[in-house]
Amino acid sequence: MPVRSAGAPHRTAHAPQVTETPEVRAALSWFSRNLSWINDQQVRITEIPAPPFQESARAEAVKALLTDCGLRVSIDKTGNVIGDLPGVTDKEIVMLTAHLDTVFPPGTEVKVRRDGDRLSAPGISDNGTGLAALIGIARAIHEAHIKPVRTILFVADVGEEGEGNLRGMRALVDAYRAKLKAAVVLDGSGTDHVTTKALASRRLEVLITGPGGHSWSDFGMPNPINALVRGSIRFINTKVPASPRTTFNLGQIEGGTSVNSIPYEAKLKVDIRSESEDELTKLEAALRESIAAGSRDEMESSRDRSKGKLEWKIDVLGTRPGGELAANSQLFASLRAADDYVGNQSRVERSSTDANIPLANGIEAISIGAGGTGGGAHSLQEWYEPTGREMGLKRALLTLLGVSGIAEEKSK
């Protein structure tokens, strides 16, 4: 089938423009007429809990919605929902993705409260907005009968947040690596940014164990919490560079059984991030040295070492590799053309998102908000307001079609 040169993947990055066929105009105007339907899908999806590693109920609901968009939909063994829109060729694939999971544990109240236009619920914006946009865009393309050149996969993926460690996106890149040409990740609200640089990060868990005992009768035995505190103070005094920006966070601490027991274990979760993989490696080494020294200090100062000693270890809970989208890439040109078309300005950002995985594998990828305004992500006070959603939907659709290409309409 002949291909429209302006929308084809072979277009140069120097003259980016949006291909404005009647079908594309029909898809864009479908959004204007169906904004309240999209809001309703966002509410429905948000009210289905999707705690880490428990995304399957929400996945089934998204599968049904994508099936209604005329797609062949399957759920892979990792739990990703994949809706397939065949292009002129299936040798090249582009993906539009939104993550299913939230950071909220089972039992969190996720009923959406409506106050005027404002919708409030944990997960309403991150990633209720992205999921609603994924479905809205699939539906608009279906209603407008757009046939892409490259096959488009509409994907609701698992495991983006926290200890999910991007496992959904890792599985997708593994499965489609050879054919995958670009990934557009929809995450949260807004149209003010485009993430083209993947922030490298590691999540580590420190575990210190000891014999444990009674606070009075066993006083003087080595105490894992003391060791953890000693080591943590050493670590937080580590100097990190402002450039390349490098950060650390002691995010979670636990251990002990009661106030009058010497604990037998203490745990600490640490998140470290950097614009440079080298700095990340240095910082992880600093954490290991600090914890080793803290445990050693505690052992040396304990009066009674007869009942056992402290052991420590550090496990890597997750790593997110770094990477960067080339400034002259087709995907970046498509995004900028879409921004121009809808009259949007967006700044380039570095962040840790699902786009890290394709970017680290040399595949073009960006992460963008799906429009509207949101706030309080990862808190119980999370909210979303749909004003401005239409621009976000159009921007994402046009960016996607810029990299998928649009097949020329059949002669009438």
Ligand SMILES: [Zn+2]
């Ligand atoms: Zn998110």
